Amino acid sequence: MTDQPPRWRSLLFVPAHVERFVSGAHERGADGVILDLEDAVPATEKAAARASLGQSVAQVSQGGAATMVRVNHGIRALAPDLEAAVIPGVAALVLPKAESDAWVREVAAAVAELEQERGLQPGSIRFVLQIETPAALPHLPAIAAAHPRVAALTLGPEDFCAALGAAPEPDALLGPNLAVLAAARAADVLPLGFVGSIAAYGEPEAFRATVRQARRLGFCGAMAVHPAQVAILNEGFTPTNEEIDWAQRVLAGDTEARAAGRGAFRLDGRMVDAPVVRRAAELLARATPGS
Secondary structure, eight states: OOSSOOBOSEEEEEETTOHHHHHHGGGSOOSEEEEEOSTTSOGGGHHHHHHTHHHHHHHHGGGSOEEEEEOOSSHHHHHHHHHHHOSTTOOEEEEOSOOOHHHHHHHHHHHHHHHHHHTOOTTOSEEEEEEOSGGGGGGHHHHHTSOTTEEEEEEOHHHHHHHHTOOSSHHHHHHHHHHHHHHHHHHTOEEEOOSSOTTOOSOHHHHHHHHHHHHHHTOOBEEESSTHHHHHHHHHTSOOHHHHHHHHHHHHHHHHHHHTTOSOEEETTEEEOHHHHHHHHHHHHTTSOBO
16 A cells, blocks of 8 residues: 555546446546446446446556446445455545545455455555535544545535535535545545536536636546546646746755755745745646556
């Protein structure tokens, strides 16, 4: 298990029971593909979706994307989901409706048992946690830091707003998104998300502006429900050449300043000190996406 947060810009949901979507998912350009066993799969199709996971994981992995499985939250469905999903080739489980650190640790213990039984590397399967209920908000720091398997934290905007009784619009989503962002950063896990509805994929320019805002706020990637969102996420969460050049000059200037015994220096008419250097270092680290 790595201590470093992954560098996922785009995670594309694919219904695990729809073969034509699964077979083409590796061509969509996403950093990760989530085989969904939860909301996208009717109850009558869940058993078949589980049974085909081994083949689906192999198909999705062809293009090098991190392969993930979103499991169900309820115990009766979660147990067979874990039995089916803890297999070679799965990089992470997406856990919906995370409300407590105790629940995350309980799932982690079950996954550890399955890894051991199946000869998988201990800790190889990580967690992406979805915050989808107001009940989770007071516990966000504990949830984000619940277990070393936790790789990323995100708000589920549609479910969260449904639980809140609100429309999935920026006014209702800004506050909880910022809370999730802060908790993820405090726990040193990947903050995923944007301030808007994940279902609004029909207006690419509006979505592009939403992604730009998310990056300015501090998010590093997001989930997608439609292939058309993937390229916009990849572009929006990738540093530009100009940003990379700025970051490289910041780090070079910092090296020179330290050699001269100074903790701050001037660059492009602005003062640069430790927080700016830290931001530049993270930007360069994110210039190469991957796990």
